Amino acid sequence: MARTSKKQTALKFRGEWEYAPAPESKDHIRLEKKYGLFINGKFSEPRSGKYFDSVNPADETLLASVAEAGAEDVDLAVTAARSAYEKTWSKMPARERGKYIYRIARLMQERARELAIIESMDGGKPIRESRDIDIPLAAAHFFYYAGWADKLEYAVPGRTAGPLGVAGQIIPWNFPLLMAAWKIAPALAAGNTVVIKPAETTPLTALKLAEIIRDADLPSGVVNIITGAGSTGSALVNHPGIQKVAFTGSTEVGKMIQKTLAGTDKKYTLELGGKAANIIFEDAAIDQAVEGIINGIFFNQGHVCCAGSRLFVQEPVAAKVIRKLKDRMETLLVGDPLDKNTDVGAINSKAQLDKIHKYLKIGVNEGGEMYQTSCKLPSRGFWCRPTLFTDVSQSSRIVQEEIFGPVLSVQTFRTVEEAIEKANNIPYGLSGGVWTDKGSKIFRVTSQIRAGVIWANTYNKFDPVSPFGGYKESGMGREGGLHGLLPYIQTYSN
Ligand code: NAI
Ligand code: MG
Numbered sequence: 001m002a003r004t005s006k007k008q009t010a011l012k013f014r015g016e017w018e019y020a021p022a023p024e025s026k027d028h029i030r031l032e033k034k035y036g037l038f039i040n041g042k043f044s045e046p047r048s049g050k051y052f053d054s055v056n057p058a059d060e061t062l063l064a065s066v067a068e069a070g071a072e073d074v075d076l077a078v079t080a081a082r083s084a085y086e087k088t089w090s091k092m093p094a095r096e097r098g099k100y101i102y103r104i105a106r107l108m109q110e111r112a113r114e115l116a117i118i119e120s121m122d123g124g125k126p127i128r129e130s131r132d133i134d135i136p137l138a139a140a141h142f143f144y145y146a147g148w149a150d151k152l153e154y155a156v157p158g159r160t161a162g163p164l165g166v167a168g169q170i171i172p173w174n175f176p177l178l179m180a181a182w183k184i185a186p187a188l189a190a191g192n193t194v195v196i197k198p199a200e201t202t203p204l205t206a207l208k209l210a211e212i213i214r215d216a217d218l219p220s221g222v223v224n225i226i227t228g229a230g231s232t233g234s235a236l237v238n239h240p241g242i243q244k245v246a247f248t249g250s251t252e253v254g255k256m257i258q259k260t261l262a263g264t265d266k267k268y269t270l271e272l273g274g275k276a277a278n279i280i281f282e283d284a285a286i287d288q289a290v291e292g293i294i295n296g297i298f299f300n301q302g303h304v305c306c307a308g309s310r311l312f313v314q315e316p317v318a319a320k321v322i323r324k325l326k327d328r329m330e331t332l333l334v335g336d337p338l339d340k341n342t343d344v345g346a347i348n349s350k351a352q353l354d355k356i357h358k359y360l361k362i363g364v365n366e367g368g369e370m371y372q373t374s375c376k377l378p379s380r381g382f383w384c385r386p387t388l389f390t391d392v393s394q395s396s397r398i399v400q401e402e403i404f405g406p407v408l409s410v411q412t413f414r415t416v417e418e419a420i421e422k423a424n425n426i427p428y429g430l431s432g433g434v435w436t437d438k439g440s441k442i443f444r445v446t447s448q449i450r451a452g453v454i455w456a457n458t459y460n461k462f463d464p465v466s467p468f469g470g471y472k473e474s475g476m477g478r479e480g481g482l483h484g485l486l487p488y489i490q491t492y493s494n
Contacts, residue, residue: 019341021339022340022341023336023338023339023340024116024117024339024340026121026338028114029117029118029121031063031064031204032064033064033065034051034064034066034067035066035203035207035227036067037069037077037224037225037226037227038207038210038223038225038226039073039077039080039226040080040221041219041220041221042220043210046068046073047070047072047073047076048067048068048069048073050067051065052065052066052068052227052228052229053065053066054066054122054200054201054203054204056121056122056124056381057123057124057346057347057348057349058121058338058345058378058380058381059378059380060380060381060382063121063122063204064204066203066207067226067227068227068229068232069226069227069228069235070228070231073226073232074195074235074239075239077195077224077226078195078224078239078241078242079241080220080221081193081194081224081241082165082166082193082241083221084193084219084220084221084222085163085192085193085222088219088221088222089188089191089193089219089222090162090163090191092219093150094149094150094152094191097149098146098148098150098189100217100218100222101142101145101146101149101188102142102146103216103217104142104212104218105139105140105142105143106139107212107215107216108135108138108139108142108209108212111208112135113131114208115130115135115138115177115208116134117338118205118208119134119135119176119177119204119205120337120338120345121204121338122203123173123174123176123348124345124346124347124381125300125301125303125345126300126337126339126343126344127338127340127342128343129299129300129345133178133462134175134176134177134178135177137178137181137464138177138178138181140463141181141182141185141480142181142184142185144185144464144465145185145186145188145189145485146185148186148190148485149188149189149190152189152191152485152489155485155486156489156491158494159491159493159494160492160493160494161190161489161491162191162489162490162491162492163190163192163488163489163490164190164244164267164488164489164490165192165193165242165243165244166192166193166194166241166242166243166244167183167187167192167194167243167244167245167246168195168197168236168237168239168242168245168246169183169184169187169194169195169196169245170196170236170237170246170247170248171197171198171199171248172249172250173199173201173202173303173348173349174304174305174404175300176198176199176202176203176205177206179248180198180205180206180209182484183196183248183479184196186479186484186485186487186488187244189485189488190488192243192244193221193223193224194223194224195224195226195236195242196223196224196226197225197226197227197232197233197236198225198227199249200227200228201348201349203227206225206227207225207227209225210225213225234260237260237261238260242266243266244266244487244488245257245261245268245269246268246269247268247269247270247271248271248272248305249272250272250273250402251273251402251473251474251475254270254272254475257270258270268476268477269475269476269477269478269479270475270477271468271470271474271475271477271479272305272430272470272473272474272475273305273402273404273428273430273473273474274306274307274429274430274431274470274474275309275310275399275401275426275427275428275430276296276306276307276308276309276310276428276430276431276432276433276451277310277311277312277422277433278292278293278296278311278312278432278434279433279445280311280312280313280314280317280435280436281314281419281434281435281436281437281438282314282315282316282317283436283437283438284436284437284457285435286317286320286321289321290321290324290325290328291328292308292433292457292458293325293433293459294325294332295459296308296433296459296460297309297311297408298332298343298406298408299460301346301347301348301384301406302403302405302407303347304404304460305402305474306430306431306453306468307404308408308431308432308459308460309402309403309407309409310411310426311410311411312410312412312419312422312423313413314412314413314414315412315413318410318412321410322388322390322410326371326388329373329388330373330374330375332344332373332386333375334373334375334383334385335377335378336378344406346381346382346383347382347384347405348382349382350382352382352404352405353382353384355404355405356384356403356404356406357384359397359398359407360407362398363392363396363397363398363407366397366398367391367392368389368390368391368392368398368409369390369391370387370388371387371388371390372385372387372388373385373386373387384406386406387405387406387408388407388408388409388410389407389408389409390409392409392410394411394422399411400426400427402428416445420445420449423445424449424450426472427472427473428470428472428474429450429451429452429470429472429473430453430469430470430471430475431451431452431453431454431455432445432449432451432453432454432455433454433456433459434454434455434456434457435456435457436456442456450471450472451470451474452468452469452471452474452478453466453468462480463480464480465480465481466480466481467480467482467483467484468480468484469483
C-alpha cells in the first residue's frame, strides 16, 4: 500500500478541517485620518505641508495619512528636544525621571491590545506575535530602563555618569514599537531627550506611543516623534543639534550614516543587517531543532535582522531534517495577520515583496532547488509562500545576501570545523543558533562564531537585560541591558 506522505495528510486535513477563522476585532481601534508631527508635547501640522499614506499590507487599504517632516520640521523637533534637555529633563532628580518611564511602561501595558492590533494592521505581522512578543517586550524595556534611571552611578562604578544631550533615533519597520522602546527607554533613563523617526511603512504605533507619552505627562519636548522617509532620517542625522545617533536598518543606509558622521563628535550605534546560521548536529533533538528553524526564519515573515536564514545540517541527518522541515512548512497558516491562528502574515510592503521575489529568481537561476508550500494566498495584499532552497553553494547570492523574507537556504557539513567555517563565511555577524545534545559542541561553536548572539537549542529569545548587536557589517554597539545604556551616557572622574 502506498504510504501517504505527511504533506498529503496535512493537505487533506486542511481540506476537511479548516481552522475556523478567529480574527481579532478591530472595532475599538481609533485611528485619525491624518497625523501631524509630535513635537514639543503636541501634534502639529508639518511645515513641509507634506503627507504620505500608511497602508495595511494585508489588504492594501489606507490606514492613515501621516506627516512627512522636512528639514524645518526636523529643526523644530531638535530645538524642542534641546530646550527640554536643558530646562527640565537633565535637571530633574533621577528618581523622578524613573517615575515617568515607569508610567509610560504601565500605560503601554494598559493599551497593549490596541497597540498589538495596530502593529499587525500597519506592518502585516501575525497578531500572535505582536500580542505576545512585540508589545510585552516593548513595555518590558521601559520597565527595565526605568530601573536604571536613579542607579547610573552603579552602571559605571568609580565614575560619575551623565547624559549626552539630544539623541536622534531612526528605526525600521520590522518591530516598530519594540524598536522605539529599545531606543527611547535607555536614552530617557540616562537623562537624554529624543527625536525619533519611525519607518515610513509603519509609523502608527509610534504615533500611539506619542499619545501615551502625552498621557504620561512627560515634560514637553523630552520625546519628539517625527514621521517621514529617508530624507527626514538624513536631515535628522545631519542636524548639528544632536549628540548621538542610534540607527537600526539596512547595512547600506548604516554605512552612509557612518560616513556622514565621520569627523563629527556625534556618538553613534548602528544595528544593521544579518544572515544568521543555524547549525544542526546529528546528535540534536531533531523535532525540537526543526521547530526552532521554522520559528527562526518564518517568524515575522523573515523580517528579522537575526532571522536564521542559513541552515547547516550535519550530513547523516540532512535528508531527515529537510523532509521534516518541508512537512512542517506545509502546515504553516499564511494569511490574515489579525487571525489568531495565523503563523505567517503579510510582507511589509510592495517594495520588500519585490526584493524577495528578485532573490527567489536569483536563487533558481543560480541552480538552487526551490521548494514552496502549497498554501493559498489572499488575492489582495503582499504575500510570500514559505520557501526553502537546497542545492545552494557558499557563494550563492541567496546564501550571502540579506533577503529579509521567509526564505531559508539549506547546506550540509561533515565536521564541526566545516560548520564553523561556513557559518563565518559571511560579511554579517549578528546572530546564530546551534542544535546539539553536547554542551562541548555548544561551547565550541558559540566561542568561534563571530556573531553578537548565539542561541543554543532555542532561537529568537529576547529579554531587556541581554545585550544585542552585531560584529562585522551587522553594525556596532549594543542595545539592551547595561550595554545598551552605556552609549547614552558620558562619564567624568569623581
Ligand atoms: P532602510 O535602512 O532604508 O530603512 C530603515 C530606516 O532608515 C527607516 O526609518 C528609513 O526611513 C530610514 N532611512 C532610509 N534612508 C535613510 C537615510 N539616508 N538616512 C537616514 N535614515 C534613512 O531599510 P529599507 O529600505 O526599509 O529595507 C531595505 C532592506 O534593509 C531590507 O530588505 C532588509 O534587508 C534591511 N533591513 C534591515 C533591518 C534590520 O533590522 N537590520 C530593518 C529594516 C531593513
Ligand atoms: Mg503600513
